[in-house]
Amino acid sequence: MTYLKNINPIKVFKIAVGTGLAIFIANISGLNYVSSAGMITLLSIQDTKKSTIKIAVKRLVAFVLAMLVSFMVFKTFGFGIIALISYLSVFVSICMAFGLNEGLSPCTVLVTHIMSEKNINFDIVKNEALLMLIGTSVGIILNMYMPRNLKHIREYQAKIENEIKNILNILVRFLNDESGRTSLEYDFLSLEKIIDSAISKSYIDKDNILSYDLKYFIDYMEMRKSQIMALRYIFEQGKAIKTRPEQARDIADLIYNLIPKLHESNNAMNALMDLYLVKEKMKNSDLPKTRVEFEDRAIIYSMVVNFEQFLEIKREFASNLTENEKNIFWNR
Numbered sequence: 001m002t003y004l005k006n007i008n009p010i011k012v013f014k015i016a017v018g019t020g021l022a023i024f025i026a027n028i029s030g031l032n033y034v035s036s037a038g039m040i041t042l043l044s045i046q047d048t049k050k051s052t053i054k055i056a057v058k059r060l061v062a063f064v065l066a067m068l069v070s071f072m073v074f075k076t077f078g079f080g081i082i083a084l085i086s087y088l089s090v091f092v093s094i095c096m097a098f099g100l101n102e103g104l105s106p107c108t109v110l111v112t113h114i115m116s117e118k119n120i121n122f123d124i125v126k127n128e129a130l131l132m133l134i135g136t137s138v139g140i141i142l143n144m145y146m147p148r149n150l151k152h153i154r155e156y157q158a159k160i161e162n163e164i165k166n167i168l169n170i171l172v173r174f175l176n177d178e179s180g181r182t183s184l185e186y187d188f189l190s191l192e193k194i195i196d197s198a199i200s201k202s203y204i205d206k207d208n209i210l211s212y213d214l215k216y217f218i219d220y221m222e223m224r225k226s227q228i229m230a231l232r233y234i235f236e237q238g239k240a241i242k243t244r245p246e247q248a249r250d251i252a253d254l255i256y257n258l259i260p261k262l263h264e265s266n267n268a269m270n271a272l273m274d275l276y277l278v279k280e281k282m283k284n285s286d287l288p289k290t291r292v293e294f295e296d297r298a299i300i301y302s303m304v305v306n307f308e309q310f311l312e313i314k315r316e317f318a319s320n321l322t323e324n325e326k327n328i329f330w331n332r
Contacts, residue, residue, distance in 0.1 A: 040135025062103020156198035175252035265330040267318035
C-alpha cells in the first residue's frame, strides 16, 4: 500500500487524457504522425505551472532551430543516416550550449518524420509545427489546473506559531519555578520536520501561482526555522541553571507578555525595546553574592543575548518585506 502514496492521480489523469486529446485534435486537423502530438503533451505535463510553461517555450525555440538545422543538413547530405548524424551533432551541441535540452527528444522525433518523407517543404514543416503546437498547448492548458497548497501552508503557519508559543510558555514556567521541578524539554526535531514539510509545499505553490510570488512563505518558514534554532540553544543553556535569581523572573515576565503578541505581522520592534530595558536593569543590579548566583546570572544573561537574536531574526524578516508583500500577505 505504501507504493500507492507515490501515485499522483491528478497527474495520471492529465497525462492520459491530454495524450489522447492531443492525438484526437491532430487527427481531426488532418495531420500526419498524429501520435507525436500525444507524446509531446505527455512530456509537457510537469509538476508545476511555471515549469510547464518554461519547458514549452524552450521546446518551441528548439523546434525553430531544429527545422533550420535539418533544412541545411538534408539539403546538403540528403535524407540518409549521414544526414541524421550530422543533424544530431549540430542540434545536440546547440541544445547543450543554450540550455534547450528539453527540446532535444521531441524535436528529433519530428525531424525523423522529415527523413521518412525524404522531402522538406512548407507543408511538411507546417505539419511538424502544428504537432508541436498542439502537443505543447494541450499540456499547458491541462496544467493550468493545479491543486494549491496555500490553505495547508497557512495551517502550517498557525501550527508553527502555536508551537513557538508552547516553547516560550515552557521557558516562562522554567524561569519562574524556584523549586527547580520544571524541566526544559521539547521535541525540537519534530517541529523542524514540520517546517521542512511546509517549506517543500511552499516551493511547489511558488511555481504554481503565476499572479504573484510566493517566495514570502519560503522566507517566512526559513525565518521560523532560524528562530527555533535560537530557542533550542536557549533551552540547552538553561538546563545548567541551578537557582532562579531575580533576573530570571524579569526575563520570564518579558517573554510572558510577548507570547500573546507573537504572530506573523509582528515586527518585534516593541519586544526588542522591552528587552533593552530588561538588559539595562540587569546591568544595574547588585553584584552576585555567591558563586552559584554568579554562574546562574551569567547563564541567564547569555540566554537573554540569544533571545535578542530570536527577536532580531523576526525584525530582519519584517524589514526586508516590501509594502506590496505586507499588503498581500499580512492584510488578509
